[in-house]
Amino acid sequence: NLTDKPDFKRKIHETPIPTIGGVPIFMAFVLGIALTQEGWGDMRIPLTGAFICMLLGLIDDFKPIYAVVKLIVLFLVTLFIFSSSNISVNLTAYDALNILLSLFWIVGMMSAINSLDNMDGLVAGTTAISCTFIFIIAWEHWDRWLSFMAVGLCAGCLTFLKYNFFQKRAGIFLG
Numbered sequence: 001n002l003t004d005k006p007d008f009k010r011k012i013h014e015t016p017i018p019t020i021g022g023v024p025i026f027m028a029f030v031l032g033i034a035l036t037q038e039g040w041g042d043m044r045i046p047l048t049g050a051f052i053c054m055l056l057g058l059i060d061d062f063k064p065i066y067a068v069v070k071l072i073v074l075f076l077v078t079l080f081i082f083s084s085s086n087i088s089v090n091l092t093a094y095d096a097l098n099i100l101l102s103l104f105w106i107v108g109m110m111s112a113i114n115s116l117d118n119m120d121g122l123v124a125g126t127t128a129i130s131c132t133f134i135f136i137i138a139w140e141h142w143d144r145w146l147s148f149m150a151v152g153l154c155a156g157c158l159t160f161l162k163y164n165f166f167q168k169r170a171g172i173f174l175g
Helices: 022-036 040-062 067-084 095-116 122-140 144-164
Strands: none
Touching: 022 040, 022 144, 040 067, 040 144, 067 095, 095 122, 122 144
């Protein structure tokens, strides 16, 4: 029963549309990273955090979760990633400030992307464009791990666009 039903007030689709498109994108991303074997050991913690966030979104599709609860979970996942891996925003010499910047960046990006999910192709297209630029910057700095991550996510989003954007009616929503 994971469908977005038309209400004829704000929604323009005429039939219920599945809202589980984020799950195959996540699966394609994880599979792409696994197949490259590049940085797989370093990816366990961030992928665990991403999996928790994906589950949170999936649960929210079944039964809406209060925004405050979602925000708390996102902050806890970000703290988990920051404390258990070497992934963080390190712009200052102060760990406390770097933790705050990491929280702001990761939670802010997830919340911003979630809030963009109101038009066909907007989130997947924006994410694919962002990943393209992340790939270019990472490749120029010889960061193969980040390059592969960007390509994997970009490929998942571009594939999703075929079913969400390049047709008269969307066949699936992100959810």
